[in-house]
Amino acid sequence: MRKQFKVAGALAAAAILALTGCSSSGAAGGNGGGDDDGTFKVIAFTSGNQTPVGAWWVKAVTEKAEELGWDLTMIQGDFDFQKMNPAVESAIGQGADVILDGYTDVSSIASIVTAAKDAEIPIFAMDAGTEETDAFVTNITTDQQAIVDKTVEGIGDAIGGLEGKTVMVIGHDPHAGIRYRSRLAIEAFEAAGATIAGGEIQQVTSPASGRTEALNFVADYLSANPGGLDAVWAGWDDAALGAAQALAEDESTAVVTGVDALAETIAAIEAGGNMLATIEQPWPTVLDMLVEDVEKYRETGELPSKRFVAVDVTLVTKENAADITPSDKLG
Amino acid sequence: MTTQKESTTTTAVVVQQSKAAGRLLISGGTVVALILLILFFFLMRPDTFLSFVNVRNILYQISILAIIAGAQTIVMVLGDFDLSVGATSSLAGAVTSVLLLQENGLGVALLAGLAVGLIVGLVNGILIAYLKMSAFVATLATMTSVIGLGYLVTGGTTVFGMPAEFNQLGQGRFLNIPLPVYFAVAISVLIWAGLRFTTVGRRWYAIGGNVEVARLSGVNVRFARLLAFTLAGIISAIGGILLAARLGSAAAEQGGDNTLFSVAAVFLGMTVIRSGAANLVGTMIGVAIIGVMSNGLNILGVNAYVQQVVTGLIIIAAVTLSSLKTRET
Numbered sequence: 001m002r003k004q005f006k007v008a009g010a011l012a013a014a015a016i017l018a019l020t021g022c023s024s025s026g027a028a029g030g031n032g033g034g035d036d037d038g039t040f041k042v043i044a045f046t047s048g049n050q051t052p053v054g055a056w057w058v059k060a061v062t063e064k065a066e067e068l069g070w071d072l073t074m075i076q077g078d079f080d081f082q083k084m085n086p087a088v089e090s091a092i093g094q095g096a097d098v099i100l101d102g103y104t105d106v107s108s109i110a111s112i113v114t115a116a117k118d119a120e121i122p123i124f125a126m127d128a129g130t131e132e133t134d135a136f137v138t139n140i141t142t143d144q145q146a147i148v149d150k151t152v153e154g155i156g157d158a159i160g161g162l163e164g165k166t167v168m169v170i171g172h173d174p175h176a177g178i179r180y181r182s183r184l185a186i187e188a189f190e191a192a193g194a195t196i197a198g199g200e201i202q203q204v205t206s207p208a209s210g211r212t213e214a215l216n217f218v219a220d221y222l223s224a225n226p227g228g229l230d231a232v233w234a235g236w237d238d239a240a241l242g243a244a245q246a247l248a249e250d251e252s253t254a255v256v257t258g259v260d261a262l263a264e265t266i267a268a269i270e271a272g273g274n275m276l277a278t279i280e281q282p283w284p285t286v287l288d289m290l291v292e293d294v295e296k297y298r299e300t301g302e303l304p305s306k307r308f309v310a311v312d313v314t315l316v317t318k319e320n321a322a323d324i325t326p327s328d329k330l331g
Numbered sequence: 332m333t334t335q336k337e338s339t340t341t342t343a344v345v346v347q348q349s350k351a352a353g354r355l356l357i358s359g360g361t362v363v364a365l366i367l368l369i370l371f372f373f374l375m376r377p378d379t380f381l382s383f384v385n386v387r388n389i390l391y392q393i394s395i396l397a398i399i400a401g402a403q404t405i406v407m408v409l410g411d412f413d414l415s416v417g418a419t420s421s422l423a424g425a426v427t428s429v430l431l432l433q434e435n436g437l438g439v440a441l442l443a444g445l446a447v448g449l450i451v452g453l454v455n456g457i458l459i460a461y462l463k464m465s466a467f468v469a470t471l472a473t474m475t476s477v478i479g480l481g482y483l484v485t486g487g488t489t490v491f492g493m494p495a496e497f498n499q500l501g502q503g504r505f506l507n508i509p510l511p512v513y514f515a516v517a518i519s520v521l522i523w524a525g526l527r528f529t530t531v532g533r534r535w536y537a538i539g540g541n542v543e544v545a546r547l548s549g550v551n552v553r554f555a556r557l558l559a560f561t562l563a564g565i566i567s568a569i570g571g572i573l574l575a576a577r578l579g580s581a582a583a584e585q586g587g588d589n590t591l592f593s594v595a596a597v598f599l600g601m602t603v604i605r606s607g608a609a610n611l612v613g614t615m616i617g618v619a620i621i622g623v624m625s626n627g628l629n630i631l632g633v634n635a636y637v638q639q640v641v642t643g644l645i646i647i648a649a650v651t652l653s654s655l656k657t658r659e660t
Contacts, residue, residue: 219391220630221629221630223385224630245578
């Protein structure tokens with residue numbers, strides 16, 4: 001029995017030594033410039049790989065890595081943080097020069113941030129939160145205030161001003177970006193003298209059924225208040241399309257705006273129904289900016305000067321819809 | 332002495348009356364709940380809630396769920412359940428939509444969508460009836476794979492732009508009533524008749540009552556179970572195809588929430604009849620409760636998160652009632 005314990009102890013000690021050896025040999029320590037052998041190790045992760053934009057990001061980052069000679073470890077989380085976070089932490093344990101976060105909010109990756117800080121590996125992020133945080137050396141995203149300003153102005157122009165008008169705002173709080181811009185939209189509509197239908201943001205509970213839920217919100221509201229809506233502001237396109245369908249079925253002339261510039265939304269805008277506008281977020285440009293920052297760090301060891309960068313967006317209307325590349329056709 | 336006797340008699344009558352009221356509440360609780368819900372929302376919004384437009388709105392909103400809950404009822408009659416109905420419906424809608432976008436004929440696309448339901452149902456049936464897997468594990472596994480297939484078929488995006496003749500199936504109206512309502516009624520009547528008047532329907536109930544007794548009575552339990560899951564798959568596929576037509580688009584997890592709601596509807600319906608078994612009429616009452624509650628709370632402007640909490644509480648209440656009834660019988 002004692003002999004067995006000794007063997008087990010020796011094996012455990014060997015394993016600890018081996019693991020320690022693994023992690024210490026690979027850690028980059030934030031010097032930029034890559035490992036001793038010159039390879040530049042990058043860990044990229046996204047939880048949103050099952051969305052069209054997330055799938056594009058995975059493909060685009062992989063292509064950039066090949067082009068720039070990065071040694072890339074791509075981790076796709078499928079919205080499952082219990083699976084993704086340990087996988088990223090494990091990759092961090094094996095050492096890297098840089099971590100890239102695509103479309104994964106900082107609130108969901110606290111353990112990754114801690115592991116990266118411990119290993120002194122900088123995280124470069126895109127669309128990973130709506131405000132500055134010390135979790136990332138930079139987070140480049142789209143300007144939420146610009147999204148709201150442009151959509152609210154578009155709605156106001158289409159319905160002859162917002163004073164005294166009734167607008168439904170559809171949101172989804174678990175998504176940081178949608179949560180933030182929905183609140184900004186409420187503020188903007190109320191400041192312009194509009195009444196918010198139902199008195200608050202109509203919350204979609206599941207993105208998978210977002211279109212049906214939005215459709216039901218609008219249909220039920222119009223049942224109770226015939227002709228009672230002038231516009232619907234939705235935090236993302238899928239919900240906007242559901243709302244537009246409910247309005248069309250009710251033969252309402254109210255207008256809808258979304259965010260995302262999906263192909264289906266652009267087609268609906270061009271068709272000239274209730275779907276008034278959407279927002280194009282320039283993700284390829286954002287990725288280029290992020291890669292530029294990473295390459296600068298690789299060459300000089302210099303970190304980006306701003307921890308948070310908000311990029312401008314484009315309002316997509318019937319006039320410019322034909323010139324826009326839909327976000328689900330980027331890849 | 333006389334006073335004491337009278338008092339005892341009065342107490343006995345009161346106890347008997349309250350017991351009878353309790354039994355009535357247990358046996359008719361779900362129906363009573365539906366009536367109370369309708370009354371409550373009518374009183375809150377007398378000008379709106381029972382208007383033609385709103386009743387039509389409710390029927391339209393619950394039509395797809397009614398079809399999928401019908402499928403769930405069939406397997407729950409046997410004492411099983413199917414976690415893959417929502418995923419199957421989504422995949423069927425996606426396959427049909429993608430084939431239509433590839434310029435296949437409507438008939439071909441619809442048949443392919445139904446074939447999806449048939450195949451998933453068959454796989455479920457084989458796993459459960461012949462490979463002896465538990466319904467929970469088997470349908471959880473198929474649900475996972477079917478969702479993955481849905482993402483593969485749609486390329487992870489929402490497919491749209493199907494021909495108008497297809498969208499008409501979900502958006503068209505006859506006598507100012509949306510077509511999915513007619514489909515839901517027709518399918519429900521067929522399921523009800525199948526469960527009540529056919530040999531296979533009786534065999535399903537026999538299996539649900541006591542599988543050993545059914546086997547000893549000469550029922551081919553494995554084949555009956557296979558048939559139930561296959562039929563549930565096909566009916567779920569019909570629901571999914573109609574959902575894609577109703578929304579004019581299809582996505583991998585579009586009808587996912589219908590799984591939970593279909594199970595909830597069947598549980599609610601199980602409280603309606605004395606035996607506590609799954610039954611189609613009860614399921615439709617369950618579907619109506621879910622639809623009325625969602626519509627009514629939306630009309631009153633109640634927060635969607637509160638609606639979720641209330642739905643969960645009603646399911647708990649229904650299951651509690653159901654178990655009380657089982658103990659009574």
